[in-house]
Amino acid sequence: MTKVRLTRRELVASLGAAGAVAAVPPAWAKQLLPPKRRIVPGAFNDGVASGEPAQNAITFWSRLETSRPRSGARLVVATDPGLRKVVAHATVPTGRGVNGALKARVGGLKPHTEYYYVWESGTNVSPIGRTRTAPPPGAAQPLTFGVSSCQSYGIGYFNVHADAAAIPDMDLYLFLGDYIYERAARKDALRGDDIDAVDLATYRAKYALYRSDPNLRELHRVHPIAHIWDDHEVENNYSDNNPAPALAQRYAGYRAAFEWLPRMSFPRDRHRIYRQLSFGAFADVFLADERQYRTGSNDDQPRRMLGDAQMNWLIASLKASRATWKFVANEVVIASIDYDGSRNGDAWDGYPDDRARLLGEIERSGIDNVVFLTGDAHVFMCSLLASDFSTFGDGTTRKPAGVEYVTGSVTSLGKDTPEATIQAKSPWNREYNARDHGYGRVAVGPDQLVMDYIASDTQTPGAASAMIERFTQPAGANSVARESHVAARNV
The missing domain is CATH 2.60.40.380 (Purple acid phosphatase-like, N-terminal)
Structure with missing residues (x-):
């Protein structure tokens, strides 16, 4: 444009x-x-x-x-x-x-x-x-979405945002959390960031610093967006009580996020961000909040990821959806993943009962084409889902509950465990790549979904981006075909 x-x-x-x-x-x-x-x-x-x-x-x-x-x-x-x-x-x-x-x-x-x-x-x-409205209910309109998370300003350049901004017809760009990082960067960081965000003034200053990035500003200028927060919009790995930042700090982080992003608040629930966006016949997008309603970290409460009200809303909304594809904008990994001997208790692996309830309702209700779009892990990943992951190895054939696509971080560093090591212990995993950084681009139609993983070097300003993986998912199957673009991995 x-x-x-x-x-x-x-x-x-x-x-x-x-x-x-x-x-x-x-x-x-x-x-x-x-x-x-x-x-x-x-x-x-x-x-x-x-x-x-x-x-x-x-x-x-x-x-x-x-x-x-x-x-x-x-x-x-x-x-x-x-x-x-x-x-x-x-x-x-x-x-x-x-x-x-x-x-x-x-x-x-x-x-x-x-x-x-x-x-x-x-x-x-x-x-x-420039922006665009969504298709009306029932409209058979192909769609394109962008997806990213974990953009640490000090660690690298937001080069992939320039690639996404150059797409002329994107219907929605999803920020899946960690839009900012609350802590100051190291003194030897690539780009200067000496702001420790702990109150409203410093959270505001942090957003101003991030928005100074020209590629991020351009992405916002040309595409409509939706944002869900994860932990770093407030404090690393916070939940209801582990750790428990003071309410004043939490609300300062929430307030700054509302001030700096194109989001309207609910009149009687000013910090609520979970909601539904609809895009014609082919897609409903359910924005989840997996931070402010968590319970059970350090006490005798049941461990809950979403809280009862949000969980009931999400299950009812998935059941009611008539769209071909039901996308859950999901902050943390929902697949059960063994990271070479350890699991991430801050993700859904730490909340197995809530996960089993949600995925079990999807299975029992026969809800087709549920796709989780996920951030947080600093890794490009794809996994099949089930309420009981042990069924993937019990010798029977069952239709997965859904598919999860995890986008690599925009810049944040990941643990580059070999893919074979991950898949040996988590055989439902279909890809694992923590080396590359980038975003996901989703093309949606009546018969299939195509997810492209786009990567770029983060250490050189203006570096080009390239597609490194493609997954094709037929409608109704909850299975994927992987197409690796090895030659592009030198970006």
Whole structure:
């Protein structure tokens, strides 16, 4: 997409009648908007973003740097790159209380339509963003998703984000957790990061540092996204009580995530992130939260990954889905994996009863084509799933409950155990590669799913990306065919 910048005069000239409707968070509108709804001077140095696409609505985001304690900016949404065919515009409030974040949910849009948008202050115009709405219910529209996790700023360059940003027709990009790393990087790190995030000010500073990466900003500019957090958005391996960061620290991490990402909050549950996104006939995406509802780490409580309310919601939603493919955006590995003599108790291996319940309900209800898209492990991996993994070796043939695709980290380091060692102890595993870094690209249709693993060097800015693995999954089978691209592994 060619980057176009408008002058304020050109933008104002393009504004006319608009049929779509913009809504802003109610609390912001009451507290932050100047009495005369002024559009004040300010800059948009952190770029633009969009997210949570529905068939007729999108959430738009930016951040206004201004000296005013309360301020506002104008959002303009159009159907053409030059923003001449405007369909919505609104004055959106912000202020110091929300760190200059600008956020609006625009409804009344057309299904599966590309839109362009821009933010205007009293002195500046943001870069022009591009986004698209989801297909309507029942629409037989092929889809493309991107998937990544674990982007540690200090360790390397986010080169694969440039590859994802260059795809012209991506319907959704999923960030599966560890969007930031809360601790400062080592003094000898490739890129400087001396921020230890422990309170609201330092979490905000951490997001600002990460958003300074040009490839991450570009990815946000051109694709709608959804984000689920894992541990490093707050504290490494935290759960309900192991360790238990102070509530003030936890809520500071959650608040910063809401401020910096294009996500709207639930009116009566402000920290809830689990929800469903639907994409026509072929895909429903279920965003899970596998951190804030955990219980049972250091006491006599049952060990729960999702909590009762979220577990009941997920099971009921999977049963109700009529989409061909049901994607669970999953923070931590759900397959049982023996990592050469050890297991990850912070993942679903530490919560076996919850895992057996979820996968057992999928098996008993005959829910087809459940796909877990997973981050956290810093490894490209693919595994077949079952409520009881011992059935893979008991000599009988059973249809797996689903398939899990784990995307390699964007930059974070992994333990490169040989694949043969993993598969000898976990025979349901179909791939294990902790050497490479990158993201996953999913193509979805009525008859099959194709997952491509894309990798890039992280130590050289601007390094090219290449496909290193391809998995093809026929609809209804819960099995995969692997196609390895060995020659590309020298990226």
